[in-house]
Amino acid sequence: MSRNDILRAAAQIFQEKGYHAASMQDIAEAVELKKGSLYHHVTSKQEILLALLDEALDLIIERLQAVEAKDLSPNLKLRQTMQAYLSFLAENRSLSSVLILEHKSLKPEFIDLHIPRRDRIEQIWREIIEEGISCGEFQSREPALTAKALLGVLNWAITWYREDGALSPDEIADHFADLFIQGLLIR
């Protein structure tokens, strides 16, 4: 039994029940330990949450920056970033759910450590859009708002995506990319 096993189990339980509805007892049972034994590996429930949030942020920012660094047309870069983001959510469901839905459960004293790095994600989306604008390929009067729209569509997917659905994450991302790039209007 390792600390990592506990974090993995916690992520899944936080995803299923939400942070506050999940008990240390639940987590202990999932890793086949007694509740008290958890505290040998972990100092508190809050620490588990913070560790999960940090891990999720690290992984996701790394993936986004990998795409951002490529030399692609704005159109393609946006598309590939959306694919990278969505496939991350699909491959790391529970971790992503915690990042997206449970970060509000961080106690105030930990929040300030987390929010700035969280904002970095939104910033990356904004940069991609602004790059597209300055290339003369995109139009948007409020890139910050457009970034929020992108994040909304993708983050919301965590609430409805099923592994056994008809479409793969890449196909879903492609459809969303078409939608954002071309719009609904027939041209």
Next chain:
Amino acid sequence: MSRNDILRAAAQIFQEKGYHAASMQDIAEAVELKKGSLYHHVTSKQEILLALLDEALDLIIERLQAVEAKDLSPNLKLRQTMQAYLSFLAENRSLSSVLILEHKSLKPEFIDLHIPRRDRIEQIWREIIEEGISCGEFQSREPALTAKALLGVLNWAITWYREDGALSPDEIADHFADLFIQGLLIR
């Protein structure tokens, strides 16, 4: 003190802390009662949640259908529906937050009462898009997915919208409508 006062207070506390982190004690203090007295007006915490979800659904479906019934071009109908939805979120923040973020806390025995009516909302968006397609005004290979995209953008707004922000709900909805209808690409 009325049952409605209790529901209003509960909605606000559920919004701030989430359902499971909120205690009946919290709610009682907000309406200046003792915890036990709440049970004179309400039978359980779950019942409060269910009542809030039902109320929110009623109000929001009513608003959406009012716009849907109008005789508008697909373009305008989509835009006005987005405005109606977003302005509802802004005018009923706590109620909307509960509807969007806390419905997972409904116990299984209540869920079946709620989910079907919840799906009605998604259906309305899909109808609007499909109407636009059959009019030859919109294009979309997966209207169901497009509906989820719309819902995602709008629902996600509940997580970042601030009353003192630079843009009004109508302006935000307008920007989102432009984005969905015209796309990012310069034409």
Next chain:
DNA sequence: CTTAAACTACCAAACGGTTGGTAGGGAGGT
């Protein structure tokens, strides 16, 4: 013999929920 990791047993606090009771204000009869 040491050490990490697991266990048992426990704690104070908080939880959702229930109970029995009471203050106070009408309503209605006389």
Next chain:
DNA sequence: ACCTCCCTACCAACCGTTTGGTAGTTTAAG
């Protein structure tokens, strides 16, 4: 005017359970 009855609204006290967390002990491997 007075008394009785009932009802709404509220409260203090408590129930059993669960919570996050701690302390001390045993186990097992190196």
